Amino acid sequence: MNSFDQSALLLTILVPLAGAGLSMFLPRNRPNDAWYFAIFVSAITLLISVALFVRYDFGAGGYQFQRIYEWLDAPLNIDLHLAMDGIAATLVLLNGIVLFGAVLISQTIKHRSRDFFVLLLALGSGVFGVFVVQDLFFLFFFYELAVLPMYLLIGVWGSSTIFDPDRQRLWGIPIPFDLGSYNRPKEYGAMKLMLVLVAGSVLIWIGILAMYVAAAQEGSPTFSMVELGVLAEQGAFSPAFQNWVFPLFMIGFGVLAGLWPFHTWSPDGHVAAPTGVSMLHAGVLMKLGAFGIIRVGMVLLPEGAEAWMPVLIVLGTVNVVYGAISAMSQRDLKYIIGYSSVSHMGYVIMGIATLHPVGLAGAVLQMFSHGIMTALMFAMVGAIYERTHIRDITVLNGLMKRMGYTSFFFAIAGLASLGLPGLSGFVAEFMVFVGVFKTYLPLAVLAVFGAALTAIYILRLLARTFFGEPDPRWEGLNDASPVEKSVGAAFVLILLFVGVWPAPLTRVINVGVDSVMKLF
Amino acid sequence: MTAENLTANLHLLTPEFVLAGFALLVFVLDLLLSDEHKDLLGWLSALGLVGLAVLSVLMLAGENESLYNGLLAVDAYSLFFKVFFCGIGVFIILSSIDYVKKYLNHPGEFYGLLLFSILGMNLMAMSRELLTAYISLELLSFSLYVMVAYALGNPKSNEGSLKYIIIGALSSAILLYGLSMVYSTLGVTRFEAIAEALMEGEVVSPALWAGLALIVAGLGFKLAAVPFHMWAPDAYEGAPLPVTAYLAIASKAAAFALVLRLLAEAFVPAGDRWDQWQIILVVMAALSMLVGNLVALAQRNLKRLMAYSSVGHVGYLLAGTAVLAQDSLLGANGVIFYLVGYSVTSMVVFAALIAFFNATGQDEIPDLAGLADRQPFLAMAIAIGLFSLSGLPIFVGFTIKFYLFTAVANEGYLWLAGLAIFTSLISLYYYLQVIRQMYIQPALAAPAEGDEHRSGEEGIEARPEAEAEEHLHTPAHHEPASDYVPLPRPSPALIAVVGIGLVATIALGVYPAPLLELVESASAAILPGS
């Protein structure tokens, strides 16, 4: 272990956090300084995460870069125990990439930009934290830290969506009473996102306490996931206990993963959020939920997991189909992407719920690919919205002529999301299908069908928005800025690379999956 | 017992004597100083308190004595709270200097009373006997009655203090009646005597438990625990802001200092009888959490909001006290740790609010609109404070809640911990409403416009200019309000208080280990069993 390996994981957390702290002292009135500084910080984190991923020895597998920092001794026995396995390595890489992209894209934030980047970096740090800790306390600590900034990020820098009467139709018949539901000021989105996510974490917290108590009754009170894992393997947790604690984690984390029916924060939140935040949130934060289910639920409560997975996989399937179908009739670009995120997270959930090595690996790969893909989509939508101030696809059309690059990048992302081979989405979804097929055949058929549905709304979106006669309104429009171009190009390359040669990712994921599947 | 050993270790009371003398000194100086120099008194008392804290640490560190045949205890526990109370006093004084100069007359008495109340609190932390406890409690209460009434011209302040004193007197009567019943059954009123009585008699005489019930009720008032909480909102709202802060932080802490010792020394040793009685506190705790946080949802006035939220926090603390146990310090640690963290955080919030009030004279939630543009530092301080109170990391609020709830769950009250967590979710909602005013709502031209912005439950209502829009399309981002008036910079003292408070909030949230060692030594002093 050289000095880098010693401290790398700690750095992933500290660098963004320190960056956030330092940015507070930047001058308020010079937005660009804050941006440059944030770029600098996130670039460093990107380098660290890439280095971590590359240096992760997939031959050896297991947890690497272990480091334990004493934090509280008895009776709570909380340590800052850092370690990274194959799954975490992938997601750390994802977070590094998306964070950097989000910061770059946020060039357009001018109003109170310093505060914006402070919060954004804090968010990133929290996400890193969740991925690399091995202690329930700190896992929850960073989990909350990642949720905390969202309210302000959306509330202050977000944008509202306004009620539109003819959305309120059912088979063409207008619904007489106002559901108030298409009226989405950013405050609402922010508040709902915050409250729903924290409500989820209430369950998680209770679950964690239950774990601690159970461990204490075994005579070794601890929050350390390693020791809890050992206890679990010794069968310290009775099946009854597992059966009522697992759902706490399943739903608690599931909320953040957009699990149906707790998903509605996701479209509203992502629509209201500013571009950079949507990228980070849909791209990485939603993965925290799925990651939590794997890392806490499955590893610590295997029997509970086996008992509950049938429920989870049904919900996941509902996610896939339901999300796709509701996306079909959306008009707001961001809502379409929001619902497609719900649908795609469904594949992640299904993959996890299969408890099948290939399916689980697919879930993790899907986390990565969906992260990049949806981040790219939000980035491009942001670029469009910056220029046109319109997100209604019935009003937008023929952008291709004026915004060639933006359209191209968006189209690639869209194709990736409808599972086109050669792009990352396909490999991941295919692996999930394989897993589900071996375990729950009928649902697998539904899932494949859901993938076909995705094609419908994505193509509809592309046709409406980008193709067609260029509208005179877009005369003055200029294409993506150099920053946006470079981000888009980079993300497209990643999508292609993973789609054409997923082995570098899968071989790392596989070892992570291996260690999880050993429990089943 | 003879006069010698009565006065043998009298020197251990030096800090109290010094404090009393110092308070009187302040009164005297008040007469001599001319009006424009009165704020010197504030600095002087603050300085004095710092000195006192240092003095008590130097003198009493490591002492573990019981004075007057077990009336007063001089141990790590009381020492901890002495320093703690002095610290609170210093912060309160520093943050109130401007306020006092601007809004109140007779500053001298103000600081003097404050010092006396601190003396009372110190004694509460020390006392191991009901009457002593009662007397020191009254010393605190009387000072508070006066301080609440301090804004002479203001009918609200007056009304608040009237309600406060009436209910306070009532509760002290109840407490005393309980005391008398305990005395009439045992003939003594020392805590450990009660413990012995509880331990030996297999059946508790009705008079005894009735007395204890009365005592708990009396103390319940001091804690503002449901159903003895109703005075709190009025007193908080009526009182001048620094006094509100003082009420919310110090008097609560002192009451818990007393309750903890009482429970730990009189009840906990009773073993399974204590296990029976836990449920009583548990129920009070649950009620306080629910009522406090639910009613806080409906508040408009910041002080009132803080009052109800503090009722909620009392609920959490009571849950902690309910799980005191002979064999584990977890509960006691949790409560004390929570007290410290809660005080630090509320100190930040209140100091910032005081600064805001000094500048604007407003204390309604909608008045905060656009604060993030008008005075970013205050806005940030309040936001961080509220996030911490609602129990989000990296702030101390998260750590203390986690510790306390773990303690509660560990004693077998997982459902209570769950309820506590759930209610802190509710609290998050109303704290966010405040933050929303500061950061999202544009600054108002005049406070009168507050009403329309207040209706924004869950922010469902759309921004007026947005409703005009045709299709899904609004102005890109929230633009800074053009017409806001930046607030004047708060005084250095306030900035210092807020700054230190913020640092403490984050530092304790990230690395509480050193503090927790002190806390453990303190709770070990009252729970020698473990």
Place this chain on the structure above:
Amino acid sequence: MVPLVAFQVLSAALFAIGLYGVMARRSAVLIVMSIELMLNAVNINLIAAASHLDGMGKWANFDGQIIAIFVITVAAAEVGLGMAIILRMYRNRSTVNVDEINLMKW
């Protein structure tokens, strides 16, 4: 020799009356007086208990009386403070009727 119970009943009655007064009276002054009543109930209880503790009517220990004295002093102070505040209330609002004293509620 009057048994202790008699005194206790008496003090309990006094206490109850006082408590009732606090709730029933509308004048702040009378409320404070009712509280005094409750405190006196306490005193009776204490002194009686002190004298009966060993059952022989001899003074067993002085704690009871001492506590009573403390209580009286404290009560006096309380009344003084209470009256002062009520007076101030009368100056501000020219009423001491608690029905009218509810600027702050909910």
Place this chain on the structure above:
Amino acid sequence: MVWAWLIPVLSFAAVPLIILFGKRLPAKGSPLAILAILAGFAIFWVVFAGFLSASPDTEGCEIGVGTEALTCNFKITWFEAGIPGADTSNHDRIEVAWGMTIDPLTIAMLGLATFVALMVQIYSLGYMRDHDGNFDPRLDWYYAFHALFIASMLTLVLADNFLLLYVAWELVGLCSYLLIGFWHERPEPREAAKKAFIVTRIGDVGLLVGILLLWSQVGSFSMTETFAAIENGVLSDGVITVSALLLFLGAMGKSAQFPFHVWLPDAMEGPTPVSALIHAATMVAAGVYLVARAFPLFSASDTAMLVVATIGLITALGAATIALVATDLKRILAYSTISHLGLMMLSLGAFGYTAAVFHLLAHGFAKALLFLGAGSVMHSTDELDVRQMGGLRRVMPVTAILFSIGALSLGGIPILAGFWSKDEILVAVNKELPVIFIVLTLVTALFSALYMARAMFVVFYGRFAEQFEHVHDAPKTMSITMGLLAVFAIVFGLLALDLPGPFKGIGYFIFYHEGHGLVVVAWVMGLSTLLAIAAFIFGYLAYARRSINLDGTRGTFARVLEVAENKYYVDEIYQWTVDRVVLSLSRFIAWVDRALVNDVGINGPGDITRVLGDRLKYHVTGYVYTYALAMALGLIGLAIFWWLVSR
């Protein structure tokens, strides 16, 4: 032979180059694509030669399972997933390979695809200009898509495992989407492209599920292993039938079999060369290829075979009737394609393996030729409605002649390519299937000759339409390519005869189980020839000479014709389903999501809590005696409670 992988890879490589640098290169980088495919074509011959000289003991080669033909496999691992090092057969790990298999079928398809693609791309150089002769502004994208299209198709035919095949399959679908919708400014191509992609995609669901089903039984995606498993009877009949039908679903989507045929006629909204490519060599060929490739699977299940045959027949007959009455030149050709694809499926269903592939090739050349001809007509006249045309041979003789060759070949006039292949199909159907099939097939053959005659005579012969006085014939690039295709359309059929040399005739090259020479059933060959010639004579009289007047007859068949002209209302049915069912369902779900799940499920508890707080606050009345009362009650409650617990 190992270098076969270069054929697709070259074209793949051309794509990014054209996209990135096309704007700066001459002719917008189109030469890159053409060179790539030209090289591919060259390599094809090398591979072909190599394959002919190969034998079972050549490295990587063996006698293929199922088809007893020589098969050569080469592969490298692509990626693995699951438990590292676990055994794939117990499904804990999947291993996917970049692998290619080379057998006669592959060779045939390679030849067809590379050649037609080459022709089309050269042809496009002439076609993709406006009348002032300057290139289409997006020519670089056009050629990029073309390169990608053909590259994917070549990967498809080379793939040695189902997954890779599916990958290429989807890419083919994408490219057809991109090229059909190439002129996306107009709404029709946009919609057509969407339709093509989505309809085929629905079929692909079946394909993917079928692949996964096979995997879940076999534990591998490799075709060889799958077929081996079938041979060894590892798979139950049920599984075989189901998975075969699922694969066929995919094939139906791509090869526009009823009821998935709707996308193909609209697909001619794209540039005509694209239609040529789609109809001849790439897109629609894929479906037939898939069934042929998975023939060991299909032939193992009689049910599947019968379904294939029936669907094929229905498609063939229905499409032929529509083609008879269609008025748009390209639509006529489109429906004729569908009909012929139907014939191929029918023949596969009738174990006419050789015949099907043979017809695929023959039809490919002819149809490409026809479309390019139609393209050159359209390019010069900007007119597609046959009723407006007439006697065009006067102004564009070359096109006229070449088009006629194509038409005759496809119509099944003897010694032209189409004649031989169609005859073999008829023989197979006659041999394997009940008599009704052969009857209907002959009817189809007659119809296809008829509509070909109609298209050819109406457009190029008969009364000259004056408005085309000064249109000029196709430019060199176009006519030369058409000429080359025409050559094949004429002579290719001769491969059916027994030849000297290593290539002993198609029957000995592409076969299933055992090779055989040309099988001649006299009455079948005679009858079909008769029908074809009769049809063309009738066509000449009716459409060129106008000596037979059809207008009178229309009245009698009005109802039937109307149904046929409306394409049996299949499109309308689809439209109705999409609008009324799918979309309103999605609107309903979206509404449920907002109204129930969100407003009730998520907001509800929040609102309840808030209201609760709002009501609860009134307990603090502001009257001090209420507070006292509360304390008293609390005290009593406390006392009682205490008494209860300490009893």
